[in-house]
Amino acid sequence: MSRVLVGVKRVIDYAVKIRVKPDHSGVVTDGVKHSMNPFCEIAVEEAVKLKEKKFIKEVVAVSCGPTQVTETIRTALAMGCDRGIHVEVSGKDYEAMGPLQIAKIFAALAKKEEASLVILGKQAIDDDCNQTGQMTAALLDWPQGTFASEVTIDGEKVKVVREIDGGLETIKISMPAVLTADLRLNTPRYATLPNIMKAKKKKIANMKPADLGVDMVSRVEVLRVDEPPTRLAGVKVETVDDLVAKLKANGTI
């Protein structure tokens, strides 16, 4: 039981009001506050807790993107990760970057670092894809424990309680494995000031996707981004009969 890879994504801060670019090619990111994806924070917290409980020896925080993502990696280091890896992706490649490329990068790194676990957030709050964890597991042919609300290491196996539509499902999977963190898995710690100071001394390695043999070509093209339509006022009716009549009148039933 040695090493865990944790993915951290730099996203627009959850509290920011999102605006669509005038050319509808995407959302405005310039000058907008960014932070670590909340589900990634939960993933980091879980990895650090596993290390504190001595189930693992080392936590490596990984992020893909331009120079700014090193801030996100530093935050992960300040939360207790041991070292970081910054996979440099910028410009058009960064704009077109999606779960498949990330999954390929993580799969390559998981093999290179001989990781026993890859822990990711279940989804990012910008694209809400909820695919990276699953794709990474598939590429590695590893078992996956997604939507984890509880993780317990039991020898060479991991018991994962998953939040599913019908309630909770408990599975036992062998390691190495991929886990994705759901909201109730834990409450992420605040980076204490002494840990922020210690994070300065921790190493962040740089590499490019090509170094891992990953091609960043996207198979997905974003055609257009629009704001959701403004909510129109509803209509109140007095009785069920009125409701049925109205639904029939506007062709819904």
Add this chain to the structure above:
Amino acid sequence: MSAEQAAALGVSYPPLQTYSEEEGMMRDAVNKFAQERLAPFVSKMDENSLMDPEVIKSLFEQGLMGIEIDPEYGGTGSTFFSSILVIEELAKVDASVAVLCDIQNTLINTLFTKLGTAAQKERYLSRLSTDMVGSFCLSEAESGSDAFSLKTRADKHGDYYVINGSKMWISNAEQAGVFLVMANVDPSAGHRGITCFIVDRDTEGLQIGKKENKLGLRASSTCPLNLDNIKVPEKNVLGQIGHGYKYAIGMLNEGRIGIAAQMLGLAQGCFDQAVPYTRQRVQFGKRIFDFQAMQHQIAHVATQIEAARLLTYNAARLKEAGRPFIKEACMAKYFTSEVATLTTSKCIEWMGGVGFTKDYPVEKYYRDCKIGTIYEGTTNIQLSTMAKFIDKEYDH
């Protein structure tokens, strides 16, 4: 852009709001901690005039009480400017919590670090960074601005001193485990007899009086202290005999930048509560923010806060650079406390009737700001000090 990035790009004079990567991370971490963990306690602590022990515990856990203390004593090992940013972020949420943190870092910890013997540092610094609050005891009922006319006496008896007197307006007194008491060992020498003594809370004869029932900063305990024949060993003298007045002046020069940061955070925090309201509240068919009179007032206050920020940050950077900073520190404290008064008063007006009720947070900021022009050197004292420097500047 961080200070490191600016340097790498060859930008020699980055704007004042440029932080090193570490300062930026600390500010963000404390901002998050204060807004999420501290905010729920604020209203109740104010009403009950009582700092929740959970809050103090979490300040220690986050490393906020030993910001400049060396890691060898369990501290964070960061800089004065980091302390200033931390105090500002805390004050945006609660000025009482900010002042507890300010006194600990800028007065108590600094005095021990600068003046402590190896044994004193060993004994106190690790406690101050992990679980013990300190209090600074200078003022008395008959000596506020005229601090050095203090009457508390320390009489030498062999290898210990017997201290008699009383202190007033002592912040953190309810929670403190150690008190730095300024007492005079030789009244005939006037202020040159004032000496700083380390007094542990459990010293016999030390009585902590009932805390004041205050207008603002209510969660910060402010108590009178009675020293009734307390025995303090010689080894508990901090620094040199008769140099206490120098230490007090020196520390207060730095401490006032901390108070400036507190008032700055208070003003900003209040402003951040009021402006969103003006953007939501609609009267006469438009947002009240859209009325020109409101826009002018809001922009004016925003300018004052920005100026206050620049004065505070610059005074802090001057001190860190080892350059003269006393006049600038006075300016920062004076100006920010006035700005806090203006800001909070205006914010209540902008919010109208609801601003006047305790259901909304702005009235607390209004009450809390008033002490800013009074403690750690009244506005009049700051102005007189500045005038002395200005006078000297024209001495050719």
